[in-house]
Amino acid sequence: MSRRARDLDTLNQDILQRETRASRSGLSVLVGVVVIALLGYLALETGTRAVGHEPWLIAPERAWAWFVGLPGSSNPPVGVAVAGGLILAIGVGLLAAALTRGTRRRHSLPTHRVVALVDDDVIGQSLVRAAHLAAGVGPDQVRVIVDRAAVLVTVRPTSGVSIEGAAVEEGVRSELERQGFAGVFTVSVTVTATGVVGQ
Amino acid sequence: MNRTPRGLNRTILAILGVLCVLFGAHLILVSVLPAYASAVAAPLASINTWVTETWGATSTGGGGWVWLALAVPAVLIVVFAVVWMLSQGRGRVTLYSREAVPEGQARGVVEITGSVPTALLKRALADRGDILSVSMSVWDQQADAAGLRVRIQPRPGAEPLRLVQDMDRWVQELDERVGLQGPVLVELVSGTRARFARTERVR
Numbered sequence: 001m002s003r004r005a006r007d008l009d010t011l012n013q014d015i016l017q018r019e020t021r022a023s024r025s026g027l028s029v030l031v032g033v034v035v036i037a038l039l040g041y042l043a044l045e046t047g048t049r050a051v052g053h054e055p056w057l058i059a060p061e062r063a064w065a066w067f068v069g070l071p072g073s074s075n076p077p078v079g080v081a082v083a084g085g086l087i088l089a090i091g092v093g094l095l096a097a098a099l100t101r102g103t104r105r106r107h108s109l110p111t112h113r114v115v116a117l118v119d120d121d122v123i124g125q126s127l128v129r130a131a132h133l134a135a136g137v138g139p140d141q142v143r144v145i146v147d148r149a150a151v152l153v154t155v156r157p158t159s160g161v162s163i164e165g166a167a168v169e170e171g172v173r174s175e176l177e178r179q180g181f182a183g184v185f186t187v188s189v190t191v192t193a194t195g196v197v198g199q
Numbered sequence: 200m201n202r203t204p205r206g207l208n209r210t211i212l213a214i215l216g217v218l219c220v221l222f223g224a225h226l227i228l229v230s231v232l233p234a235y236a237s238a239v240a241a242p243l244a245s246i247n248t249w250v251t252e253t254w255g256a257t258s259t260g261g262g263g264w265v266w267l268a269l270a271v272p273a274v275l276i277v278v279f280a281v282v283w284m285l286s287q288g289r290g291r292v293t294l295y296s297r298e299a300v301p302e303g304q305a306r307g308v309v310e311i312t313g314s315v316p317t318a319l320l321k322r323a324l325a326d327r328g329d330i331l332s333v334s335m336s337v338w339d340q341q342a343d344a345a346g347l348r349v350r351i352q353p354r355p356g357a358e359p360l361r362l363v364q365d366m367d368r369w370v371q372e373l374d375e376r377v378g379l380q381g382p383v384l385v386e387l388v389s390g391t392r393a394r395f396a397r398t399e400r401v402r
Contacts, residue, residue: 006341011382015200015346019384024208025287031215032284036277043273050266060266068247071240076230084226091219098213106386109363113370114383116363121389125355179360 012115019117022102031094103148109180120146126179127151127172134171135163141196144172151176151185159195200338200346200384202290204283211283292337296344296379313337316347316373323369329357331390344381352390359387 045060055062070076105120124146131142135155143154153172157163168189176185228235295311317335324333331352340346347370353362366385374380 008342008380008382011340011342011346015382015384018205019200019386021205023203023205023287024212025203025205027212028208029284029287031212032280035215035280039273039277039280043270043277046266046270046273050270060269064247064250068243070226070229071236071243078230081227081230084223084228084230086223087219088223088227091216091221091223094212094216094219096216098209098216109360111363111367111385113367113374114363114385116366116385116387118359118363118387119389122353122357122359122387125389126357126359129356179358180363 015115016108016117019115020103020106020108022104024097024102027094027097105146105148107181107184123179123181124151127153127175130171130175131155131168134168136161137163146185149185151187153187153189155189155191157191157195159197161195163191165189165191200290200340200348200382201288202339203287207283208287290339292339292345294345295337295347296377296381298379311344311377313345313347316377319373319376320349320369324351329354329362340381342381344377344379346382346384349383349385351385351387353387355389362387 044056045058048054048056049060070080106117107120107123109116109118124144127144128139128142131144131153132139135142135157137155137158141156141158145152145154151172153168155163155165155168169187172187172189176182176187225239229239293313295313295316298309300307300309313335320335321333324330331354333352334350336348338346338348349366351362351366353359363385370383
């Protein structure tokens with residue numbers, strides 16, 4: 001707090017940028033643990049070799065000789081290719097994690113002072129009321145799922161009573177506008193073929 | 200809001216990813232493709248001769264400082280990795296603000312801990328029917344006051360915009376009461392409790 005204070009707006013912008021992307025900190029901790037284990041083992045082996053002791057598990061020079069001799073050996077065991085495939089897959093996964101945005105499942109709301117982020121789940125649940133009222137069915141007959149930029153509404157109609165999908169779509173869309181998410185989501189409604197009895 | 204080094208995370212993950220891809224591809228190709236094996240045998244052999252000539256150590260013999268040349272960087276990388284892991288999620292503090300206040304000839308310091316805005320918020324949100332739980336944490340920021348992270352678990356079906364607007368107003372009041380401004384992040388989260396609660400509640 002004794003540092004030079006930054007403008008609140010830029011601070012808020014920073015926070016918004018950071019909080020809508022995955023931080024990859026969980027993966028970093030996992031990778032860090034693995035790196036520490038592997039390199040710790042390497043340090044142990046080379047350290048014991050340096051002081052002339054017997055190797056603990058694998059003598060470093062034997063491992064190096066094996067690695068250099070791989071191209072020369074006529075038929076390396078299948079395990080090598082399998083291990084290679086595993087390591088390759090891990091590498092691709094790490095690259096993907098590093099390069100993709102990894103958006104977290106939330107959306108921001110327009111505010112004056114705070115930075116507001118709403119979980120997609122919360123948005124979906126707030127739409128249930130509008131959806132079932134527009135469809136004219138009970139709240140247990142609709143399911144709203146928010147998937148990135150799409151709202152998917154599934155309605156199970158009461159037997160014998162038809163549902164107008166367009167009305168439900170309009171109802172959900174106007175509720176989204178009312179909640180400050182105008183134009184953020186596309187709404188699609190599915191009316192299932194099987195209905196519920198009674199209600 | 201925290202000081203997790205996100206750029207560094209992604210950079211290190213990318214580097215390690217490339218290394219794994221190269222190493223894994225090498226192992227696969229060496230086993231499967233004789234053309235690659237023969238192409239790679241010569242360079243590897245020359246690296247090997249350079250290594251053995253420079254280090255002069257073969258299968259037996261006493262130790263040597265040459266092996267330390269591998270051990271020491273490994274230990275350094277381990278230390279770096281520990282620091283890197285510990286810097287994830289850093290930045291949480293207990294003090295909300297700290298101000299030097301002149302009092303006549305003397306100077307005093309006013310410290311407000313995070314429990315103050317926490318208590319104020321809990322009292323302001325106490326009787327709301329649309330909230331299941333609230334939690335607040337305080338994070339260090341480059342501003343007059345610390346950053347507040349308010350995590351609200353609304354009841355299923357609650358209107359997010361109304362909650363957020365109320366929080367907006369509350370924070371503006373807090374600004375006036377405390378006289379300092381820090382960033383505030385309001386998160387509306389859905390925990391397992393919210394997911395299994397009833398979809399609607401008649402009030």
